[in-house]
Amino acid sequence: MLDINTIEKLDRIATPFYFYDMDLFYKTVDHVAELAAKHDIKVHYAVKANVERRLLEYISGKGFGADCVSGNEVLHAHSCGFPAEKIVYAGVGKSDKEIYEAMKLGIEAFNCESLQEIFVINEMAHVHGLKANVSVRINPDIDAHTHKYVTTGLYENKFGISNHEFDKLIEIIHKSEHINFIGLHFHIGSQITRVNEVFSLECLRVNEIVKYFESRGLRIDNINLGGGLGVDYDDPDGNAIADFETWFNAISDNIVRREDQAVHVEPGRSLVAQCASLISRVLFVKSGETKNFLIMDAGMNDLIRPALYGAYHKIENLSAAQRSFFPTFQAYDIVGPVCESSDVWGAGRLLPLSVRGDIMAIRSAGAYGQVMASRYNMKNLAPAVFSDTLDDAPQVVNYFE
Ligand SMILES: Cc1ncc(COP(=O)(O)O)c(C=O)c1O
Structure with missing residues (x-):
């Protein structure tokens, strides 16, 4: 689990990116x-x-x-x-x-x-x-x-x-x-x-x-x-x-x-899988007819394993973990921005109440993640950010200022 100091630093970095521990x-x-x-x-x-x-x-x-x-x-x-x-x-x-x-x-x-x-x-x-x-x-x-x-x-x-x-x-x-x-x-x-x-x-x-x-x-x-x-x-x-x-x-x-x-x-996998998470931000929280969607800025172009193999990745809301020790939980379909119905991170995942701007960690992403990324939909490639050089990573731009 990440410490508060690290989460604060990750929150200042432009998402999505691969975070290497x-x-x-x-x-x-x-x-x-x-x-x-x-x-x-x-x-x-x-x-x-x-x-x-x-x-x-x-x-x-x-x-x-x-x-x-x-x-x-x-x-x-x-x-x-x-x-x-x-x-x-x-x-x-x-x-x-x-x-x-x-x-x-x-x-x-x-x-x-x-x-x-x-x-x-x-x-x-x-x-x-x-x-x-x-x-x-x-x-x-x-x-x-x-x-x-x-x-x-x-x-x-x-x-x-x-x-x-x-x-x-x-x-x-x-x-x-x-x-x-x-x-x-x-x-x-x-x-x-x-x-x-x-x-x-x-x-x-x-x-x-x-x-x-x-x-x-x-x-x-x-x-x-x-x-x-x-x-x-x-x-x-x-x-x-x-x-x-x-x-x-x-x-x-x-x-x-x-x-x-x-x-x-x-x-291959066993040496590197657990050492990286794909860090993504919630862009929108959308109420569907029957479910709630968390729409993230990372998609299948960044990590294709769920869309390709139906692979499971644990997902954590890092911001919510900081907000409250006893959060209210809600089921979400967590999805990416890519124009494909298979661009789903997880269906019916129970997460703390999440809001626009929260950063999320898609865990165990170090193997067959970054290497399989593509520029589909002309998205930019998510860069690698290393735990020992966090301060050098590209920072978030606030377009409302
Ligand atoms: C020939 C060969 N060796 C080793 C590996 C590594 O496998 P793993 O990442 O499961 O350890 C692969 C992966 O498919 C492979 O094709």
């Missing part, structure tokens, strides 16, 4: 670094979750690698301090230009998602006299028990290579002289909350697959288990740091590894 961010990353060292597990941060330079520079400074899914992410991660040899690059649709640039940089591995991609990378390496590191993304057909839009490890999903192609894949790897095969990659989905069950199962399946590949003469130096650890969107203060311990324990207890075999994970 840097103390929580540092604490989260430091906690993961400690656990990773203890379990001898290497961490690649999944850059797609949030590309803010300050966050990336801290994460790279901790010695983590980067997991990227586009050429621009690779270049950005590199410019934020991730050395090329700690950058992996996944994604089902890498363009020739993206492959070439990453290859020139000498990244740790292309996580290849199809046989054709391996063929193209091998050919390009040949033409340019290079050797490309390749890991192969496998689709292990495991149900992550999460939203269908963030499930990636089932045969019905477009990601990875499935077992009906394993023998062909192994043959291609053996024949491709311009790639350096380093291992296997898995990522079965995101926002996984049945942590022990799902990740234990993933490890058991991975053990079988690794054994199969090794029995066909391939050396697996690298086992990358992907990301996916879920966060608590209902109770961001109660569970500000995700359950990394259960995740790392599930892996350590179930993965079978040689002493010289590296195990990698790729957390």
